[in-house]
Amino acid sequence: MAVRLIENASHRGSWNMAVDDSLLESTADSLTPTLRFYEWSAPTLSLGYFQKYADRWSHPESSDAACVRRGSGGGAIMHDQELTYSYCVPTADPRSTAVTGLFDLFHQALIRTLKNLGVTATICGNPHKNDGDAPFLCFERRSSVDVIIDGYKVCGSAQRRGRGAVLQHGSILLARSQKAPQLPGITDLASTQISSNALQKAWLQELSDALSLNFKVGQLTEAESTSAVKIERERFAAAEWTEKK
Amino acid sequence: MDPSQLLYAKTHEWAFVEDQDGGKVATVGISAFAIEALTDLVYLELPKVGSQTTAGQPFGEIESVKAVSDVYAPVTGEVIAVNEELPNKLESLNDDPYAGGWIAKIKITDESGLANLLDQPAYEKQCQEEG
Known part of the structure; x- marks a missing residue:
């Protein structure tokens, strides 16, 4: 199956989330999968869809960072030194x-x-169930599918399941962010430098094999871009959306 | 409720339709097939009593294992009751999706959409095709 591959540069958080939602909508009609890699032009805290906005103040290190509410589930992510995919x-x-x-x-x-690339990582497996509230930060939570190095989570993903299509996006923590210093990244844990580009290129090959897909570099269509502008304005850049829970 | 007596939407919601006060009221929920696919449920947002629903349009949201899904209204009408205990007892959706796991009761205002719902054999066939 052919998959469109969109390799974007860094963008603001609200645009990144709007593009992902625009792609979720268009995929239901086009029936063509899209894989997108992107980064963040400024450190941005993203809240899981059901998280309370006020809970962000429980994490003081990220209190001066931009904030968006994702359409997907899970905990908050400090997007900074990472590679993000959707x-x-x-x-x-x-x-x-x-x-x-x-x-x-x-x-x-x-x-x-x-x-x-010389780094040993594993799937979390069956995590110990925490009886209390889930931690605010996604990377301090554990689910059975998370990617772990030496007990630290370095990759987690979340989904928004729509009518006719599924959006899955996730973060690979490359290095520790000053705005979430409690979370080491791959560089900190494995003592080796892996660039975002090198990881993306190597992972793409593995994904091609795992999914039996042929990736073809493409761009957003004009309709998707137009839709993303609207979605960003109405949802991800709007305080009513970000602070709605 | 007996699953064989229910109607099902292609989006995996069920409806039990009964006559009430000269009209029809549907008790609605999520099918066992969909609950099993979603696995561990963590949040459910119920519709508001008094809100209007349109068949095939979202009227609630649910999160499981970091996946957020819309819950679609199987019928068009007005929400007249919701299962207020359910968000705090999500295990009911797994344990008893067709009774304790009911989400809302909807007073049907347009019966034309009922013809689009599936009976149990047709719904099970769809589930088998989805794998």
């Missing part, structure tokens, strides 16, 4: 049916990629 796939693809199946495909491919 994958939109039609629900007609049977691999999209089970929530954890799609997480597993991407995360297992990442583990093989890191191994090829």
Whole structure:
């Protein structure tokens, strides 16, 4: 199956989230999957869809960072020293049916990629269940599909499941951010420098093998760009959306 | 409720339709097939009593294992009751999706959409095709 590959430069958080939602909507009609890699032009805290906005003040290190509310679930992420991906796939693809199946495909491919780059990472497996509230930061939470190095989570993903398509996006923590100093990245844990570009290129090859997909570099269509502008204005750049819970 | 007596939307919601006060009221929820695919549920946002629903349009949201999904209204009408305990007892959706896991009761204002709902054999066939 052919997959459009969009390799973007850094963008503001509200635009990044708007493009992902625009792709979720267009994929339901086009039935063409899209894989997108992107970074963040400024350190940005993203809240999981159901998280309370006021909870961001429980994490003082990120209190001066920009903030967006994702459409996907999970905990808050401090997007700074990371590579971010999104994958939109039609629900007609049977691999999209089970929530954890799609997480597993991407995360297992990442583990093989890191191994090829000399870094040992594993799947979390069955985490110890915490009886209390889940930690505010996603990377301090554990789910069975997370990617772990020496007990620290270095990759987590989340989904928004729409009518006819699924959006999965996730973060690979490359290095510790000053705005989330409690979270070491791959560079800190493995004592090796892996650039965002090198990781992206190597992971793409593994994903191609895992998903049996042929990636073809493309861009947003005009309709997707127009839709993303509207989505950003109405949702991700709007305080009513960010602070709605 | 007996799953064989329910109607199902292609988006995996169920509806039990009964006559009430000269009209029709649907008790609605999420099918066991969909609950199993979603796995561990962590949040549910219910519709508001008094809100209007349109068949096939979102009327609630649910999160499981970091995945947020819309819950679609299987019928068009007005929400007249919601299962207020459910967001704090999400295990009911797993344990008893067709009784304790009901989400809302909707007074149907347009019955034309009922013809688009599936009976159990047709819905099970769809689920088998989805894998």
